Amino acid sequence: xxxxxxxxxxRRIFRRNVVETELDDEMQAYxxxxxxxxxxxxxxxxxxxxxxxxxxxxxxxxxERVRDARTGVWLDVAVADFSYAMRMLRRNPGFxxxxxxTLALGIGANTAIFSIVNSILLRPLPYQDPxxxxxxxxxxxxxxxxxxxxPDFRDYRAQAQLFDxxxxxxxxFVTITGNGExxxxxxxMISSEFFRVFGVKPTIGREFTPEEEQVDRPxxxxxxxxxxxxxxxxDAGLIGRSIVLDxxxxxxxxxxxxxxxxxxxxxxxxxxPLNNPGMQSRGAHxxxxxxxxxxSTSIVHAQAEVDVIADRLAAQYPDTNKSFGLRLVPLQDRxxxxxxxxxxxxxxxxxxxLLIACVNVANLLLSRATSRQKEMAIRTxxxxxxxxxxxxxxSESVVLALCxxxxxxxxxxxxxxxxxxxxxxxxxxxxxxxxxxxxxxYTLAISVFTGILFGILPAIQLSYSDFNSSLKEGGRTSSxxxxxxxxxxxxxxxxxxxxxxxxxxxxxxxSLVRLSVVDPGFxxxxxxxxxxxxxxxxxxxxxxxxxxxxxxRERIAALPGVAGAAYVSHLPLSGQNNDFFFEIExxxxxxxGKGVTAQTRIVAAEYFTTMGIPIxxxxxxxxxxxxxxxxxxxxxxxxARKYFPDQDPIGHRLLLNDVRAHEIVGVVGDIxxxxxxxxPYDEMYIPSVRGPQANLVVRTSVEPGxxxxxxxxxxxxxxxxxxxxxxxxxxxxxxRSLGGGRFMMYLLGLFSIIAVTLSAIGIYGxxxxxxxxxxxxxxxxxxxxxxxxxxxxxxxxxxxxLAGIGIVLGLVAAAWLTQTMSEQLYQVSTTDTxxxxxxxxxxxxxxxxxxxxxxxxxxxxxxxVALRHE
Amino acid sequence: xxxxxKKDVLQGTLDLLILKILxxxxxxxxxxxxxxxxxxxxxxxxxxxxxxxxxxxxxEYGWVKGSWGASENNRRAKFYEMTKAGLKQLEQEKKDWxxxxxxxxxxxxTT
Numbered sequence: 013x014x015x016x017x018x019x020x021x022x023r024r025i026f027r028r029n030v031v032e033t034e035l036d037d038e039m040q041a042y043x044x045x046x047x048x049x050x051x052x053x054x055x056x057x058x059x060x061x062x063x064x065x066x067x068x069x070x071x072x073x074x075x076e077r078v079r080d081a082r083t084g085v086w087l088d089v090a091v092a093d094f095s096y097a098m099r100m101l102r103r104n105p106g107f108x109x110x111x112x113x114t115l116a117l118g119i120g121a122n123t124a125i126f127s128i129v130n131s132i133l134l135r136p137l138p139y140q141d142p143x144x145x146x147x148x149x150x151x152x153x154x155x156x157x158x159x160x161x162x163p164d165f166r167d168y169r170a171q172a173q174l175f176d177x178x179x180x181x182x183x184x185f186v187t188i189t190g191n192g193e194x195x196x197x198x199x200x201m202i203s204s205e206f207f208r209v210f211g212v213k214p215t216i217g218r219e220f221t222p223e224e225e226q227v228d229r230p231x232x233x234x235x236x237x238x239x240x241x242x243x244x245x246x247d248a249g250l251i252g253r254s255i256v257l258d259x260x261x262x263x264x265x266x267x268x269x270x271x272x273x274x275x276x277x278x279x280x281x282x283x284x285p286l287n288n289p290g291m292q293s294r295g296a297h298x299x300x301x302x303x304x305x306x307x308s309t310s311i312v313h314a315q316a317e318v319d320v321i322a323d324r325l326a327a328q329y330p331d332t333n334k335s336f337g338l339r340l341v342p343l344q345d346r347x348x349x350x351x352x353x354x355x356x357x358x359x360x361x362x363x364x365x366l367l368i369a370c371v372n373v374a375n376l377l378l379s380r381a382t383s384r385q386k387e388m389a390i391r392t393x394x395x396x397x398x399x400x401x402x403x404x405x406x407s408e409s410v411v412l413a414l415c416x417x418x419x420x421x422x423x424x425x426x427x428x429x430x431x432x433x434x435x436x437x438x439x440x441x442x443x444x445x446x447x448x449x450x451x452x453x454y455t456l457a458i459s460v461f462t463g464i465l466f467g468i469l470p471a472i473q474l475s476y477s478d479f480n481s482s483l484k485e486g487g488r489t490s491s492x493x494x495x496x497x498x499x500x501x502x503x504x505x506x507x508x509x510x511x512x513x514x515x516x517x518x519x520x521x522x523s524l525v526r527l528s529v530v531d532p533g534f535x536x537x538x539x540x541x542x543x544x545x546x547x548x549x550x551x552x553x554x555x556x557x558x559x560x561x562x563x564x565r566e567r568i569a570a571l572p573g574v575a576g577a578a579y580v581s582h583l584p585l586s587g588q589n590n591d592f593f594f595e596i597e598x599x600x601x602x603x604x605g606k607g608v609t610a611q612t613r614i615v616a617a618e619y620f621t622t623m624g625i626p627i628x629x630x631x632x633x634x635x636x637x638x639x640x641x642x643x644x645x646x647x648x649x650x651x652a653r654k655y656f657p658d659q660d661p662i663g664h665r666l667l668l669n670d671v672r673a674h675e676i677v678g679v680v681g682d683i684x685x686x687x688x689x690x691x692p693y694d695e696m697y698i699p700s701v702r703g704p705q706a707n708l709v710v711r712t713s714v715e716p717g718x719x720x721x722x723x724x725x726x727x728x729x730x731x732x733x734x735x736x737x738x739x740x741x742x743x744x745x746x747x748r749s750l751g752g753g754r755f756m757m758y759l760l761g762l763f764s765i766i767a768v769t770l771s772a773i774g775i776y777g778x779x780x781x782x783x784x785x786x787x788x789x790x791x792x793x794x795x796x797x798x799x800x801x802x803x804x805x806x807x808x809x810x811x812x813x814l815a816g817i818g819i820v821l822g823l824v825a826a827a828w829l830t831q832t833m834s835e836q837l838y839q840v841s842t843t844d845t846x847x848x849x850x851x852x853x854x855x856x857x858x859x860x861x862x863x864x865x866x867x868x869x870x871x872x873x874x875x876x877v878a879l880r881h882e
Numbered sequence: 883x884x885x886x887x888k889k890d891v892l893q894g895t896l897d898l899l900i901l902k903i904l905x906x907x908x909x910x911x912x913x914x915x916x917x918x919x920x921x922x923x924x925x926x927x928x929x930x931x932x933x934x935x936x937x938x939x940x941x942e943y944g945w946v947k948g949s950w951g952a953s954e955n956n957r958r959a960k961f962y963e964m965t966k967a968g969l970k971q972l973e974q975e976k977k978d979w980x981x982x983x984x985x986x987x988x989x990x991x992t993t
Contacts, residue, residue, distance in 0.1 A: 017943070038934070041910065041957060074935075078938050082938060
């Protein structure tokens, strides 16, 4: 039954003519049969026809009743309204074009931002049953985001019952050699159930077995699809063959599917050797667990379970586990958590832009209302109801908005591609950003909503206007005062919204400016950095590595254009960090679990001079100390102030990680290690660099890009198989760290420029309309002796009042809305007076300018012409 | 949609009459009108203005099926034919009508 009705509706839409002709034929047949019957009864043909027609009744009415009886009669009306609306839009190309552009911009910006929000925040993670996935943080009393030690991981994995899989990973860098250039890859050590957590299986080959975790040095590897294609041409025969990673042969056992992505996009996975002697310390927190909850449980229950295990471990191992536990968070929160606030701000801003666009189009519609009034009056006179008229007006605005929506999708598609093209690594899940059906549905919804929103006021206004007076030819135009007030209210709102956006953008700009002039505590220009990874197969002992580092350093330092070179374990502003527990000798020791830590860097000779970090007290390491790893230490000023407020720290000894006492020989300046916006932490520097990884920093006297090649050559002259990675200048690193803020700034800035432009157009429109309405009055005034300046002032005052009210409202709204931005701002108050004042002033000037143009036109009025116009 | 039709008793009655007549065999619009006129002894006179809306609606509901054919005196006419759903509907309408008739009769009997 539904089906037959559906067919019938379709038939009427697409075979309209056929349906109508059939109906006509059917009635004709009825009539003729009636006539035939009457003739058969003995009537004359003429009589029969006449009688039959009388009996038949109104044929058109009968047809209309048939049409009304059909399902979805509204559809016919909608189709009629739609085609009427299209005609109206085509008849006013200027109006339509401006309205369409405005709407396309507003809807397009919304669609683009929504595609990002949808892909990042709303769409579930691309794993099987993503809601069951949890990220597991280690939790100390102080910090909430620690890693987990291997023995703890093993205990939790063995004891927790509410998980389908409890796995861990630890990022490593590996170097692949053979089959072409040496290449350093992001790798990951994983426990055997890692892939099961995500519900993925290798495309070819197999996962790791639990036995492979037990081996001291893993002999197997799983490759990413990308690496498999890139280096091995997608050869399926690779499974079971061996490749060389970090100088050791490993057997390839599997290749992961192309679409599998997780944390840092590793390209090679190796089993984590949980039995390795280096993995037995409960105090060494470096594993990142991820887990899949059983579908029958909730994160709350699972948390309760791990809390119980934590208590058990604390009782068993009080020294290391007294205050240690786990904290479960939904994986999605962990991945996208930080971007939520920024995206919300963007979404609100872009909605304001659309709102302003709506106001502008509503204003345009209102200004056209005079010419539509007569049309509406005629329709009413012909029997159209007020509701029918309103529906027609709304259909027009919805059609307009839908066309704008189509433009918006095109615009958004382009914008989203551009955003993806920027390759922004500060956006989580950036590779997943796309415009899917949800986005299109959203666009359709906001288009219809927008159409109703900007159409409703003009429609009401028009359907309530006094049709009697508008039907009278030559009715005085000044009767539309009410409509003009409405337009003024709209423009005021527009100014207020534009101000809110501009203030948001202004605050972001100011914050970014503040941030970019922050002194990180070292000289950032002409500083080249890169990472060295030395395969331990080739350089097994500390001595071998120290030798390698020294040779490379000396060769690079001797290069022309290089002023100095040094090594550091953790490069500032690059996301690398590490901390050690320490005790000050001669002071009472901290209780277990309550120890204090400081950020710890291992540096080579000349690090401070190379970086430009000042030695404030005492001395730098001697070259001898730096080479031998002597028990000496430098601390930063923040740490000196905190722990030695009225003492000279030099000469005191620090016991690091309960192992070795180091004598403080100097105090160095503070640097911003984590991010420009974070105050310096307590930091300690110890010699000497001998580990398998180090950052090389090179101070250049020329543009750093110019020496990259020769630096590389020097490294490869010592070892041709050594990959250099992350070759970046410090300026580029800083630039990247500002990327997220800058992205926000550009978008907010763009939105506020659109908003201000639209509201300037709005003001211009309203004032010029008012001027047109008042030509007569202006002429009269000037005839009575008003000077041009008086007229100018009169007109501009109106613009100023509108803008003024809008600005006051906008300031209040902004003060309230910007509170949500506090986390995004660096050393800028959310009600920063300077920003509020400057943007208000700017908007006022723009309002003045946009009312000046029509005001000038008013002064050009020739009094005689204006008066004769009547 | 039953309840919607019930609002207009006459409308509903017309549907019932048409269905009843079509149950005897396919017929075109004019024939249906004539048959109702004859059968009711001239009590009901169905005009095209109510006949065709009713037929088209029932066609949409799938109770009747229309197809073009030749009439007795060789004119092209649209013949309506009862469907299975229509037969079911006729039974339902009959039941409803009998219930109403019974109820009305009861009301009339109470003095």
